[in-house]
Amino acid sequence: MTDPTAPGPLAATAALMADPARARMLTAMMSGEALTAGELARIAGVVPATASGHLARLAEGGLIVVHAQGRHRYHRLASEEVAAVIETLGGLAARIAPPRPWKHGETARQSRLCWNHLAGRLGVTLHQRLTGAGWLTPVPGGWAASAEGRERLAATGVDLDEAMTAKRFACDCMDWSERRPHLAGGLGREIATAWLTRGWLRRLPGNGEGDVLARRRIAVTPEGARGLHEGLGLDAA
Amino acid sequence: MTDPTAPGPLAATAALMADPARARMLTAMMSGEALTAGELARIAGVVPATASGHLARLAEGGLIVVHAQGRHRYHRLASEEVAAVIETLGGLAARIAPPRPWKHGETARQSRLCWNHLAGRLGVTLHQRLTGAGWLTPVPGGWAASAEGRERLAATGVDLDEAMTAKRFACDCMDWSERRPHLAGGLGREIATAWLTRGWLRRLPGNGEGDVLARRRIAVTPEGARGLHEGLGLDAA
DNA sequence: ATGATGCTTCGGTCGCGGGGAAAATGTGCG
DNA sequence: CGCACATTTTCCCCGCGACCGAAGCATCAT
Incomplete structure (x- = not known):
């Protein structure tokens, strides 16, 4: 017989996130x-x-993967699914426990990274623009890029071939601050990396320790604003 | 100063799900x-x-709501968000800890309820059919029903006015077993309730205690299969 | 009233797991 | 080779919280 007091996979995984120190790491x-x-x-x-x-x-539980390099050991999240759980859970937690009156507009909805793709205000605006203009068209389980969409995106430096190598080319990821979807999948990843390396986006310093968005904040640079406007007709507020 | 050892909202919420007994309840x-x-x-x-x-x-933490009636106290999940977290977390946990070789096809992917809407094989098939036939059309943040879609759905007994009263009429909810979206929102809720009361679907008994899908299994009845085929051109395998 | 049922509160036990200190391992560098 | 640094391992302490039994309240039945 199986032990009736066994934690079960759900509780075991939740327990990995239930410790303050581990939660901050994640x-x-x-x-x-x-x-x-x-x-x-x-x-x-x-x-x-x-x-x-x-x-x-965390590594034992499969939430992170470790890469040893020299005398350092680099840790990162194991997969898109792990990121999705943390994002969803974080959104629920934020709604349940409004942390300090909550300067919603200026803090949480700010543009940010969601593991490897864009989220927050910029993420959902981009999603809306790409789908609204017909540059992404709905396909079962996600999105495909139209001919013009491919051209436009490639012009902003996005490597579409690399994006194709992902399990999913493009799919939605629920954005908890805007409560609308933003773009995930291989395309989401390539967009974020391309615009970061191109200098259109830059990482912002996190403010303080208990910051929910620690290390995730990003901002659009002046060149980025220009490039997004000219290339995609996107106005990053 | 704020206590640097304070759990933080994410850890606190995760802790609520991290106990085996609470996880089974949820x-x-x-x-x-x-x-x-x-x-x-x-x-x-x-x-x-x-x-x-x-x-x-759980109630204190906002994950469930309690409704006292006579000498009974009824408990249910507080919101769509809570359900989404549990669903996502459960999917991740199942992928991380394959529970007993996993008879994937026959157990997990089976049709089931996701809080108040359909999930599993039937859920994604339905989603595919409704969107593929143009009965649901993409709109920012979700889906709208076309004229023919409204007609078809109403013919299967779905109360569309009631569905409109929800915060979201129709939106996607990631299905972890099929890895494709199924239908959530007011429409998803009304579809599930309508077809259950109409006898097109019925609840199946959960098998045993440690069942991940306890009380969530559903099956299509013979009348349901006929109705879905005739009304929506949907073949429930 | 009396009892039965459903649920909560209280009191007490006990084990799990997070915490740090110190020592061990392992890696790079002069 | 020997030192410096990053990380892990081992050990012990200690507090939180999960658990149950018993008692205390409600609500419904007879």
């Missing part, structure tokens, strides 16, 4: 960056020894 | 039913006193 990794154990220890506010234990459990 | 409530404290105690495998404490914490 939210930090939502920036898409690969972070070393030492950095994560500081972020989580614990001594390296403690952090090491937490990271071992 | 998954049971994913059937959309309102369950009494006693039923939930038996489902969770704990004594009523313990269950009462758990339910108080």
Whole structure:
């Protein structure tokens, strides 16, 4: 017989996110960056020894993957699904426990990264523009790019071939701050990386420790605003 | 100063799902039913006193709502968001910890309820049919029903006016077993309730305690198969 | 009234797991 | 080779919380 007191997969996975230190580590990794154990220890506010234990459990549980390089060990989220769970859970938590009166407009809805793609105000505006203009057309389970869409996106530096290699070319990811979908999948990833390397977007410093969006904030640079307007007819507010 | 060891909303919410007994209760409530404290105690495998404490914490945390009626207290999930988190988290957990070789085809992908709408094989097939036939057309943030779509759906007994009263008329909800979207929102709710009351669908008994889909399984009745075929051109395998 | 049922509150036990200190391992560098 | 740094491992402490039994309230039945 199976142990009736066994945690069950759902509870076991939830338990991995239920510790404050681990939760801080995971939210930090939502920036898409690969972070070393030492950095994560500081972020989580614990001594390296403690952090090491937490990271071992997260890796054991399959939520993160570790890449050893020299004497550093880089940690990042394991998959799109993990990011989706953290994003959804974070959104629910934020709605349940309004953290300090909540300067909703200026803090949470701000443009941000969701693991490897764009979210927040910019993410949903982009989604709306691409689909509204017919550059992305609905297909079962996601979106495909039209001829003009491919041309427009390629002109902004997006590597569409690379985007094709993902399991999903383009699909929706629910945005909890805007409550509308933004773009995920291979295309979402390539857009974010292309515009970041091109200097159209830049990462913003997180403000303080308990920041829900730590390391995830981004902003549109002046060149980015120009490029988005000219290339996609998109006005980033 | 704020306490640097404070759990943070994400960890606090995750902790509510991290207990085996509470997780069993929440998954049971994913059937959309309102369950009494006693039923939930038996489902969770704990004594009523313990269950009462758990339910108080879940209500306090905003994950469930309680409705007192006579000497019973009915508990159900608080919102669509809560259901989405549990569904997503359950999907991730199932993928991480393949529970017993996993008879994927026959168990998990089976048609089921996702809080108040259809999921699983039937859910995604329906989604595909409604959108593919043009009966639902994409609009920002979800779907709208075309004239023919409204007619077809009304013919199957769906109350479209009632569906309109929801915050969202129709939107996607990621299906973790099929890995494609199924239909949520007011329309998803009305479809499920209409077809259940009409006898096109019926609830199946859950098999055993540790059942991930406890109380969520549904099946298409013979009349349902006929009605879906004639009304929507849908063949429920 | 008396009892039965459903649920909650209280009191107490106990184990799990998060915390840090110190030591061990492993890697790069002069 | 020997030192410095990043990380892990081991060990122990300690508090939170899950659990149950018993008692306390409600509500419904006879």
